[in-house]
Amino acid sequence: MGDSEAQLPLAQLAVSIDNGAMANVSIPPPGASSGDELGWTLDRHILERQRRVQGATGDFTGLFQSIALAARVIASKVQKAGLADVLGATGATNVQGETVQKLDVLANRILIRCVEAGGHVCVMASEENDEIIPIPAGYPHGKYVLMFDPLDGSSNIDVNISIGTIFSIHRRRTASGPGTVEDCLQRGTEQVAAGYVIYGSSTMLVYTTGDGVHGFTLDPLVGEFFLSHENLQIPATSPTYSINEGNRSRWTPGVARWVDTLKSNDAPGGKPYGLRYVGTLVADFHRTLLRGGVFAYPGDKKAPEGKLRLLYEAAPMAFIAEAAGGAATNGAGTRILDIEPGQLHQRVPLFIGSRDEVRFAEETIAKG
Numbered sequence: 001m002g003d004s005e006a007q008l009p010l011a012q013l014a015v016s017i018d019n020g021a022m023a024n025v026s027i028p029p030p031g032a033s034s035g036d037e038l039g040w041t042l043d044r045h046i047l048e049r050q051r052r053v054q055g056a057t058g059d060f061t062g063l064f065q066s067i068a069l070a071a072r073v074i075a076s077k078v079q080k081a082g083l084a085d086v087l088g089a090t091g092a093t094n095v096q097g098e099t100v101q102k103l104d105v106l107a108n109r110i111l112i113r114c115v116e117a118g119g120h121v122c123v124m125a126s127e128e129n130d131e132i133i134p135i136p137a138g139y140p141h142g143k144y145v146l147m148f149d150p151l152d153g154s155s156n157i158d159v160n161i162s163i164g165t166i167f168s169i170h171r172r173r174t175a176s177g178p179g180t181v182e183d184c185l186q187r188g189t190e191q192v193a194a195g196y197v198i199y200g201s202s203t204m205l206v207y208t209t210g211d212g213v214h215g216f217t218l219d220p221l222v223g224e225f226f227l228s229h230e231n232l233q234i235p236a237t238s239p240t241y242s243i244n245e246g247n248r249s250r251w252t253p254g255v256a257r258w259v260d261t262l263k264s265n266d267a268p269g270g271k272p273y274g275l276r277y278v279g280t281l282v283a284d285f286h287r288t289l290l291r292g293g294v295f296a297y298p299g300d301k302k303a304p305e306g307k308l309r310l311l312y313e314a315a316p317m318a319f320i321a322e323a324a325g326g327a328a329t330n331g332a333g334t335r336i337l338d339i340e341p342g343q344l345h346q347r348v349p350l351f352i353g354s355r356d357e358v359r360f361a362e363e364t365i366a367k368g
């Protein structure tokens with residue numbers, strides 16, 4: 001694929017022409033023309049985009065295939081986690097000072113191995129690695145940058161609750177050769193694609209290139225992702241909130257007031273909201289994407305920047321949320337996608353979900 005092709009809308013794909021002009025060509029939306037029981041595989045969904053773009057190199061498609069392969073391998077490890085010796089902690093802590101689980105390490109290794117040799121990326125960064133992950137000597141450096149949280153929700157692994165993988169793809173900033181940290185420190189608006197995999201009651205991969213959000217469900221017998229949720233849209237409102245209320249004593253007065261309001265008859269809609277909290281961002285976000293509502297991990301007195309990582313968690317989820325008609329801010333008027341990262345493992349407060357719910361949070365918190 002060419003540099004800009006990954007961001008082209010599916011239903012009205014803009015085909016680049018040699019002289020740089022763009023012509024809009026209507027194509028049937030995926031699924032509409034498949035006309036058979038096979039449905040659309042993830043591969044085909046991505047390939048259809050590539051085929052309609054002049055000068056496509058296949059790089060984006062290749063990268064995505066590597067990520068999907070990693071997702072399938074991780075899913076199979078997760079499913080067998082209680083049988084293979086992969087439950088429990090390694091005894092180490094990561095750069096954030098958190099306990100590293102065996103499955104964290106395994107998932108990290110799987111993703112790196114699946115992507116490093118493809119020639120599609122120049123550098124990677126992972127929540128589990130202190131520094132950027134270079135491409136091993138002897139392999140080509142591609143034009144993309146991949147950042148990921150290989151296994152989100154580690155504390156839920158051993159208790160058989162949904163966990164996930166989050167990824168974010170940018171174009172490289174440097175011209176050639178090995179990628180650098182500068183290639184990774186880009187604003188969320190610069191993402192070419194973002195997505196996540198949820199290892200839940202089924203395994204799903206959800207992705208966007210910024211112009212629509214599509215969900216694919218893994219058929220474990222076939223070993224392939226099939227399109228199951230096309231053009232997902234977050235409902236504009238929904239009376240559900242998701243936050244770790246155990247942190248209440250550390251919240252700012254504004255955040256406490258907002259949550260108190262949601263739990264009262266003063267909530268929008270005139271009755272209290274329901275609470276849902278899994279403690280795995282991927283799972284809490286996935287529910288919010290499908291059903292609406294708001295997920296928040298605010299900054300507080302102990303951790304003013306909150307807990308979640310900008311590059312591996314907040315920015316990719318914000319890209320998906322906005323592409324699905326939702327919103328994502330830091331709770332203080334700044335759009336997550338506009339934040340210029342200063343460090344690889346930077347944290348950020350996150351308020352994400354239905355557009356009106358995020359706006360209500362912002363307005364209530366601003367009153368202090």
Ligand code: AFP
Pocket residue numbers: 098151152153154155156244279280281282284297307308
């Ligand atoms: P772990 O991977 O350490 O379990 O953290 C998961 C996470 O980063 C994110 O997925 C959750 O939304 C959030 O932390 C939960 O944090 P609390 O346990 O503090 O509620």
